[in-house]
Amino acid sequence: MPWDTNHKHKSRQRILEAAAQLFVVRGFDGVGIDDVMQQANMTRGAFYSHFKSKSELYHEAIPVAGFIAKEQLEAGCSNSFNVLKHNYLNQHKGDDDTQLCPIALLISDIRHRDPAIRETYEKVFAGFVEYINSHVNERSAALAQAATMIGAVALAQTLTDESLKAELLAACEAATGCEQD
Amino acid sequence: MPWDTNHKHKSRQRILEAAAQLFVVRGFDGVGIDDVMQQANMTRGAFYSHFKSKSELYHEAIPVAGFIAKEQLEAGCSNSFNVLKHNYLNQHKGDDDTQLCPIALLISDIRHRDPAIRETYEKVFAGFVEYINSHVNERSAALAQAATMIGAVALAQTLTDESLKAELLAACEAATGCEQD
DNA sequence: GTCTATAATCGGATAGAC
DNA sequence: GTCTATCCGATTATAGAC
Numbered sequence: 001m002p003w004d005t006n007h008k009h010k011s012r013q014r015i016l017e018a019a020a021q022l023f024v025v026r027g028f029d030g031v032g033i034d035d036v037m038q039q040a041n042m043t044r045g046a047f048y049s050h051f052k053s054k055s056e057l058y059h060e061a062i063p064v065a066g067f068i069a070k071e072q073l074e075a076g077c078s079n080s081f082n083v084l085k086h087n088y089l090n091q092h093k094g095d096d097d098t099q100l101c102p103i104a105l106l107i108s109d110i111r112h113r114d115p116a117i118r119e120t121y122e123k124v125f126a127g128f129v130e131y132i133n134s135h136v137n138e139r140s141a142a143l144a145q146a147a148t149m150i151g152a153v154a155l156a157q158t159l160t161d162e163s164l165k166a167e168l169l170a171a172c173e174a175a176t177g178c179e180q181d
Numbered sequence: 182m183p184w185d186t187n188h189k190h191k192s193r194q195r196i197l198e199a200a201a202q203l204f205v206v207r208g209f210d211g212v213g214i215d216d217v218m219q220q221a222n223m224t225r226g227a228f229y230s231h232f233k234s235k236s237e238l239y240h241e242a243i244p245v246a247g248f249i250a251k252e253q254l255e256a257g258c259s260n261s262f263n264v265l266k267h268n269y270l271n272q273h274k275g276d277d278d279t280q281l282c283p284i285a286l287l288i289s290d291i292r293h294r295d296p297a298i299r300e301t302y303e304k305v306f307a308g309f310v311e312y313i314n315s316h317v318n319e320r321s322a323a324l325a326q327a328a329t330m331i332g333a334v335a336l337a338q339t340l341t342d343e344s345l346k347a348e349l350l351a352a353c354e355a356a357t358g359c360e361q362d
Numbered sequence: 363g364t365c366t367a368t369a370a371t372c373g374g375a376t377a378g379a380c
Numbered sequence: 381g382t383c384t385a386t387c388c389g390a391t392t393a394t395a396g397a398c
Contacts, residue, residue, distance in 0.1 A: 008381070029210035030293050032373060045376085046382045054374065107332075108289040110339040112211050118341050125336070126345070143349050144329060144356035151288075151332020155306070158291040160299050164307070168324050175325035189363070213391060227364045229393070 012050045014040040019057050020065035024102045027109045028058055059117045065102040066124040072099055081135045081179055089152055089169045103128055104153035136179055145176045193231045195221040200238050201246035205283045208290045209239055240298045246283040247305040253280055261362045262316045269330055270350045273337060284309055285334035317360055326357045 018039035022031045033047050033054060051057045073091070077083045091100055103125050110121045125146075133142035152172035159165040199220035203212045214228050214235060232238045254272070258264045272281055284306050291302045306327075314323035333353035340346040 004381075011381075027289065027293055033375085034373080042381095043383060044374090045384070048375070049381055105289055105292075107335045107339060108208065108286055111286075112208055115341060118339060122340055122342060122345070125339070139348075140352040140355060143352035144333075147332040147336055147349065147353050148325060148329040148356075149332075150336065151328040151330075154288045154335065155328055155331065158288060158299060158306070159303055160296060161303060164303070167320075168328065171321040171324035172328050174321060175329075185363075192363075214393085215391080223363095224365060225392090226366070226394090230363060235392070 008050075011040070011042065011046070015042070015047070015050055015057070016061060016064050017068070019061040020068060020102075021099060023058055023061050024065050024100050024105045027106065028054075028113065055114065055117070058113065059120055062102055062106070062117070062120050063124055065099060066127070068099040069101045082177055085149065085176060086173055088149055089156075089173055091153065092156060101150070101153060104150045105157060107150065107154050148172050148176055189231075192221070192223065192227070196223070196228070196231055196238070197242055197245050198249070200242040201249060201283075202278075202280060204239055204242050205246050205281050205286045208287065209235075209294065236295065236298070239294065240301055243283055243287070243298070243301050244305060246280060247308070249280040250282045262360055263358055263362065266330065266357060267354055270333055270337075270354055272334065282331070282334060285331045286338060288331065288335050329353050329357055 015036060019031070019036045022035055022039065026035075033044050036057070037044050037047050047057075051060070069091075072094070073084065073087055076094070077087050088101070091098065103121070106121070110118055128150075129139075129142055129146045132145055133139055136142050136145065149172065152169055156165050156169055159168070196217060200212070200217045203216055203220065207216075214225050217238070218225050218228050228238075232241070250272075253275070254265065254268055257275070258268050269282070272279065284302070287302070291299055309331075310320075310323055310327045313326055314320055317323050317326065330353065333350055337346050337350055340349070
C-alpha cells in the first residue's frame with residue numbers, strides 16, 4: 001500500500017474512532033464536526049475529504065462503536081456469561097476510555113435518523129440478541145433479556161440518585177441471572 | 182379568576198400540551214420553539230411571556246407528558262394489570278393523538294439535559310416503578326419489569342423490521358407476565 | 363398577551379491555498 | 381490531504397408596536 005493511501009486510511013480511522021466515542025456519549029446533536037476533528041487532531045476542513053456528511057459519519061461510527069464496546073467487554077472478564085452480564089450492566093464504572101454500548105446509549109437517538117442508519121443500528125442489535133441466544137438457547141428469553149439489559153443501562157445513565165441506580169442494576173442482574181456457563 | 186388571567190393560563194396550558202407531545206416524539210433537539218407555538222396556535226414571540234427558555238419548557242413538559250400518557254393508558258383498558266402491560270408494550274399502535282411514554286422515548290435524551298430536568302425525569306420514573314410495585318409487591322421484580330418494559334418500548338421505536346419488533350414485544354410480555362390481577 | 367421584525371449565535375458544508 | 385477562511389441556513393432569544 002502506498003504511503004499516502006495508508007496515511008489517508010489512518011486519518012479516516014482516527015476520525016471514525018473519535019466519532020464512535022463522542023456520538024455514544026453525547027448523541028448525534030451533541031457532537032459537532034469540530035469536536036470530532038479536534039479529537040482526531042485535525043481541523044474541520046479536512047473532514048469532507050473522508051466523509052460526505054455528518055450523517056454518513058454517524059452511520060459508519062455505530063458499528064465501530066459496537067465493535068469496540070464488545071471487545072472491551074470481553075477483554076474485561078472471564079468466559080462466564082453471568083460475569084459478562086454483570087460487566088455489561090456496570091459498564092459505566094469502567095475506565096474513562098471505555099467505549100459504552102451504543103445500543104443502549106443511542107436508543108432514543110436512532111429514531112430521529114434516516115432509514116439507512118436505523119437499519120445499521122438494527123443489525124448491531126440483532127447481533128447482540130444472537131450473542132445472548134447462543135448462551136441461553138431460547139430466542140424469546142434472549143430477546144427479553146436483551147431488552148432488560150439495554151433498558152437497564154439506558155436508564156442507569158439517566159439517574160442521578162446513585163442508590164436507585166445500584167438498586168435497579170442489581171434487580172436486573174438478578175432477573176436475568178443464573179444460566180449455566 | 183379574571184378573564185385575562187384565565188386566558189393566560191389557557192395559553193400556557195396549550196403550549197405545555199403541544200410541547201409534551203412534540204418533545205416525546207422528536208426529542209429536545211428535534212423541536213423548535215416555532216414548532217411548539219405553531220401547534221399551540223401562536224407565534225414565536227409570545228412564547229417568552231410564558232417560559233424563560235426552551236429548557237424550562239422541556240422541564241415542565243416531562244411530567245405533563247407522563248400524566249397524559251398514564252391517563253390514556255388507563256382509559257384504554259380494564260383494570261387488569263396484564264392487559265395494562267400489554268397496552269403499554271403496544272402503545273405505538275394507538276391513535277395518532279396518543280401520548281407515548283416519555284420515560285421510554287426520552288430515555289437517551291435526558292442524559293444530555295441539566296440536573297433539574299434529570300431529577301424531574303427521575304421522579305416520573307420512580308412513580309412508574311411504584312405503580313408496578315403496587316401490583317407485584319416485590320421491589321426488585323418491579324424494577325426489573327420496569328427496565329424490561331421501558332427498554333422494549335424504546336427498542337421497538339428504533340426497529341424498522343416489523344416482525345422483529347413484534348417478536349421482541351411478545352417476548353417481553355411473556356417474560357413479565359402472569360401476575361394475579 | 364400576542365404579534366412582526368431583528369439581533370446574535372452556532373454549526374454544517376464549501377472554496378481555494380499549500 | 382489538510383489547512384484557513386467563508387458562506388449559509390437554522391434557531392434561540394429579544395425589542396418594540398398594537
